[in-house]
Amino acid sequence: MAHSRTLYRGPETRYRYSLMRIHEYQAKSLLTQFGILTPNGKVASTPKEARAAAAWIGGAVLVKAQIHAGGRGKAGGALKAASPAEAEEAASRLLGKRLVTGQTGPEGRVVRLVLVEEVLDVVRELYVGLTIDRSKAGLALLVAPRGGVDVEALASGRPDLVLEQTVFPSAGLLPAQAERAASALGLSGGAFDRAAELAAVLVRAFDTMNASLLEINPLVLTSDGRLVAADAKVEIDDNALPFHPMLRELRDPGEETPAEREAAAAGLSFVKLDGDIGCIVNGAGLAMATMDLIALAGGRPANFLDVGGGVSEEAVAKAFSLLSSDPGVRSALVNIFGGIVRCDLVVRGIVRSARENGCRVPVVMRLEGTNIDEARTLLSGSGLPFTLAPDMETAAREAVRLARTAGGPR
Amino acid sequence: MSILVDASTRVVVQGITGGEGTFHTQRMIEYGTTVAAGVTPRKGGTLHLGVPVFDTVAEAVRNEGVDASVIFVPAAYAPAALREAAEAGIRLIVCITEGIEVLYMVRIKELLRRTPALLVGPNTPGVISPGKAKLGIMPGPIHRPGPVGLVSRSGTLTYEAVNQLSLLGLGQSTAVGIGGDPIVGLSFVDVLALFEKDPETEAVVLIGEIGGTAEEEAAAFLRRGYSKPVAAYVAGLTAPPGRRMGHAGAIASGGQGTAAQKTALLEAAGARIVRNPAEIGKAVAAALAGKS
Numbered sequence A: 001m002a003h004s005r006t007l008y009r010g011p012e013t014r015y016r017y018s019l020m021r022i023h024e025y026q027a028k029s030l031l032t033q034f035g036i037l038t039p040n041g042k043v044a045s046t047p048k049e050a051r052a053a054a055a056w057i058g059g060a061v062l063v064k065a066q067i068h069a070g071g072r073g074k075a076g077g078a079l080k081a082a083s084p085a086e087a088e089e090a091a092s093r094l095l096g097k098r099l100v101t102g103q104t105g106p107e108g109r110v111v112r113l114v115l116v117e118e119v120l121d122v123v124r125e126l127y128v129g130l131t132i133d134r135s136k137a138g139l140a141l142l143v144a145p146r147g148g149v150d151v152e153a154l155a156s157g158r159p160d161l162v163l164e165q166t167v168f169p170s171a172g173l174l175p176a177q178a179e180r181a182a183s184a185l186g187l188s189g190g191a192f193d194r195a196a197e198l199a200a201v202l203v204r205a206f207d208t209m210n211a212s213l214l215e216i217n218p219l220v221l222t223s224d225g226r227l228v229a230a231d232a233k234v235e236i237d238d239n240a241l242p243f244h245p246m247l248r249e250l251r252d253p254g255e256e257t258p259a260e261r262e263a264a265a266a267g268l269s270f271v272k273l274d275g276d277i278g279c280i281v282n283g284a285g286l287a288m289a290t291m292d293l294i295a296l297a298g299g300r301p302a303n304f305l306d307v308g309g310g311v312s313e314e315a316v317a318k319a320f321s322l323l324s325s326d327p328g329v330r331s332a333l334v335n336i337f338g339g340i341v342r343c344d345l346v347v348r349g350i351v352r353s354a355r356e357n358g359c360r361v362p363v364v365m366r367l368e369g370t371n372i373d374e375a376r377t378l379l380s381g382s383g384l385p386f387t388l389a390p391d392m393e394t395a396a397r398e399a400v401r402l403a404r405t406a407g408g409p410r
Numbered sequence B: 001m002s003i004l005v006d007a008s009t010r011v012v013v014q015g016i017t018g019g020e021g022t023f024h025t026q027r028m029i030e031y032g033t034t035v036a037a038g039v040t041p042r043k044g045g046t047l048h049l050g051v052p053v054f055d056t057v058a059e060a061v062r063n064e065g066v067d068a069s070v071i072f073v074p075a076a077y078a079p080a081a082l083r084e085a086a087e088a089g090i091r092l093i094v095c096i097t098e099g100i101e102v103l104y105m106v107r108i109k110e111l112l113r114r115t116p117a118l119l120v121g122p123n124t125p126g127v128i129s130p131g132k133a134k135l136g137i138m139p140g141p142i143h144r145p146g147p148v149g150l151v152s153r154s155g156t157l158t159y160e161a162v163n164q165l166s167l168l169g170l171g172q173s174t175a176v177g178i179g180g181d182p183i184v185g186l187s188f189v190d191v192l193a194l195f196e197k198d199p200e201t202e203a204v205v206l207i208g209e210i211g212g213t214a215e216e217e218a219a220a221f222l223r224r225g226y227s228k229p230v231a232a233y234v235a236g237l238t239a240p241p242g243r244r245m246g247h248a249g250a251i252a253s254g255g256q257g258t259a260a261q262k263t264a265l266l267e268a269a270g271a272r273i274v275r276n277p278a279e280i281g282k283a284v285a286a287a288l289a290g291k292s
Helices: A024-032 A047-057 A084-094 A151-157 A175-184 A189-208 A238-243 A258-265 A284-296 A313-324 A343-357 A372-381 A392-405 B019-031 B057-064 B078-087 B102-112 B156-167 B188-197 B214-223 B248-253 B259-268 B277-289
Strands: A019-021 A041-044 A061-065 A078-081 A114-118 A122-133 A138-144 A163-167 A211-222 A227-229 A233-237 A269-272 A277-281 A303-306 A331-338 A363-369 B010-014 B034-039 B051-054 B068-071 B092-095 B118-120 B126-129 B133-136 B145-152 B172-177 B203-209 B230-235
Touching (some): A019 A238, A041 A047, A047 A061, A047 A084, A047 A114, A061 A084, A122 B102, A138 A151, A138 A175, A163 A175, A233 A238, A277 A313, A277 A392, A284 A331, A284 A392, A284 B156, A284 B203, A284 B230, A284 B277, A313 A331, A331 A343, A343 A363, A363 A372, A363 A392, A363 B156, A392 B277, B010 B057, B010 B078, B019 B034, B019 B133, B034 B057, B057 B078, B068 B078, B092 B126, B145 B156, B145 B188, B156 B277, B172 B188, B188 B214, B203 B259, B203 B277, B214 B259, B230 B259, B230 B277
Parallel strands (some): A277 A303, A277 A331, B010 B034, B010 B068, B068 B092, B145 B172, B145 B203, B203 B230
Antiparallel strands (some): A019 A233, A041 A114, A061 A078, A122 A138, A211 A227, A211 A233, B126 B133
């Protein structure tokens, strides 16, 4: 089983690889196009629309908050409604409210859409997931005969119940692998055949959608023997988006903070954190090392910001204005080891931003590499009170000291 | 000696006439790398920076005997460029390009298993054997020839480590950036095995990052016995984990991928752990001096 496996997904996801998350209703709509069954349902943005959707579906419905985070069921983000009136009531309790789940962080997410769906006649709940296996350079197909919210607990408590198989997309899922998957789901008869076919279809869907994660949890076996995707999570490889405009349209900018949106538009890799030292660094590895240095010096970074290799002066200016406009930032640390990125370009961008928008926080810079001499000249001629540190450790210590001594409330 | 590249390496640059290709080819030539050919479709028969340009890699192999390739072509065409290089019989492919679709790389790895080609990258600064050859975009002047082998998933953090080593008078045998993408060619384990066999390399620096299991695999490899001292730093010890969605990743990764876990496993495997990224050079100096 799966315990020494490797994966695309991991704690670095937010720092190095960008994935586009999409909503459950969008994931289900994509899966439907591959012939995968999903519950009868409609999206609603107002309680009135939810009522109409429930009337159209008929009978009892589920009203599910659409946010880019899991754990919604446990957090009260999926409500049962016996009638259209109850569906309207349920929608009004979710829409416009902040939903905090185990995966959203304490700030939660504002619900702007709900999915109204038929309630399935559940015989059994199963688990099916696909992701990238990094060390095998293939896909990992995971199945388990018990689905629902506790599948991770199942994987650690009963690893024998979770079957992981490596699949190579050029060949697709081998017939023997499909049968093993159906067997591990504990199915027989017609449901066995349908599960084997579903597994093969999911591999094709994953490949076609350029997914990095495709998860159906639970996959429901109904009393009439159908296999229905009761929930679906899909994440798309950001690198595929330039070549797939149809996938790009699934992006929901409402799920991003204004700062994240601005950073993304400028081509910056930006993650807001909860400290008070703003960082501008080139390269994800050096940016993480800079965060480590700040922590070692007793401080806390306010963000992760990698300007990337092909950054422009405008993008650096944008990066700097993002930091200096954040009221939580009390000092800024710029750590650049110029390779492709030229030190003088970075200084030009920062000086420009500081002149145009002002600069209310002390700035410590550590510059090394390409065009360092030009950068030093620009800096000393700028008349701006920036500190130039000889190495990155000194820079981090100084930024931490300045954040401590900076006045004013956080 | 050194690993992967040396003074005899004959290089073809794929995408030589583009902006990035031109800029970095110039610097590779200045460094002393033998850039014997370039490839840009429809520019075959011309000279660029004094280098003969061909339409295809196969023609460059036939006419100039190139055995290594550096790829600068944009992400949209990079998979095709990788395939072309592998099929033309190139021994070492260094792919600088970032932003290649992950599922394309899965397919390229399937192809590479059937050819003798070694791939470094993608999304890598490249490979340099100081004083011999530079195949990539790293700043040449910070490097010095010497006994330290370096392998890293990062770009600029590698420059930082190299700079620390050089300032302490510790030169490098070869520095390899294996690439920051989810699916890459050579792994930490592959490069550690090459350094083990290289008589010039006396100590190795491994620079990892949170995520994936490349460091865990390196630790398992070192545990089986390694004849040279290894210093290791894993970036992101203090990085808060990302918000995640779904369970497949957590189940399949079995909770791995944190810097703390990687660091613990590398330490248990006998590596000298560096917790402060400003002290990578010092740790190597101590390892070489045999101090603990």
